[in-house]
Amino acid sequence: MEIRRNLLRLLALLFAFALVAAACGSSDDDDSSSGSSESATATADDHGDDDDHDHEEEDTGGTLSQDAVEKAVSGEDDGSAAEEEASDCPQDRSTIEGIFAEADCNRDSIIAMITEKMEAGEWGVNDDNHLIGPTGMDIDLNECPGDWSDTHGLSDDTMRFGQTTVQSGNLAAYGNLSLGMEIWFQYINSLDVLSGRDIEFIIKDDGYVAAQTIEYVDELIESGNVLLLQGLGSPNGLAVYDKINDECIPHPFYLSGHPAWGDPELHPWTTSYQMSYSTEAVLWGTWMKVNLADKLPVKVAGLVMDNDFGLAYEMGFESYAEQNPDVVAEYLPVRHDPAAPTLTNEVTTIAAFDPDVFISMTAGNPC
DSSP, rough: OOOHHHHHHHHHHHHHOOOOOOOOOOOOOTTTTOOOHHHHHHHHHHHHHHHHGGGGOOTTTOOOOOHHHHHHTTOOOOSSSSOOOOOOOOOOTTTTHHHHHHHHHHHHHHHHHHHHHHHHTTTTTTTSEEEEOGGEEEEGGGGGTTTTTTTBBBBBSSSEEEEEEEETTGGGHHHHHHHHHHHEEEEEEEEOOSSTTTEEEEEOOTTOOOHHHOOOOOOHHHOOOSEEEEEHHHHHHHHHHHHHHHHOOOOOEEEEGGGGGTTTTTTTTTTEEEOHHHHHHHHHHHHHHHOOOGGGGEEEEEEEEEEEHHHHHHHHHHHHHHHOOOTEEEEEEEEOTTOOSHHHHHHHHHHHHOOOEEEEEEOHHHH
């Protein structure tokens, strides 16, 4: 019972966080990548005819509307949100120690609130075997595989976390995220605060190749005996999140901002870690509107990684440009092959366009 209770607390904590996103996308080495200037200037209207980018029509998930973004940036209160309770946590943001103290306090407050709701029966697994949580979250555990267990990957002394990520290739720099997580988990283990358990963090380097991600996820599910899975990269996540959700495996804090992650109806086990790329695109436009008011409308060019990651950015900003001709006069997305050794042609195309604003919609070595 103690193991079950602790696991349910963990699950509720994972699902309590907002379904928003953003981090790096990636290349799955398919034939959809293009380095030519001709394909680079393709618009969102072309995307629907491209079978290689069929994920682009996914629900926009946790994306905020333009109105919501502009009100947040301006500090305007639309009166629709409930008044937030004053925090009892210290707020000294002049030092690193003060920032961490506030974060620790806020985290403890959230955990206490979640624990209280679970012990009161408001959140957690109800009598119908549904996992219920904040904002109407309801997962029918009866639909999970017959051999599914809420203690899978959890023993008396170990919690096994699996991760697929990139530690080699053009985007290997993002492997440092996993290194940081590993160091943090080692620190947590040293504190002995997990009821006598240690976190065992199993990292698989998929090189940002979606086919390799699929292989490693299968391995982690079938023989890795993991409590949860975590990963990085838009094409990589899109390749495996159907199976992970079908298996009812927690898939929290995914390191990508693709808007597909905000899907509590069909993919409730997957949550994201950062802001949606679509919301970020609206923020770019809002920044131009506020800071370049005397130069509007402006010409904007974007260097776009030609995969699910970059195209989510491209389409997000293209939608903003179409809806705001008073802000954006022209928008030129220039795509590049994720594996291209140089970007001379693409940069030459952007320079010839002579934009007022340049946006980097790429990552890793291309930056």
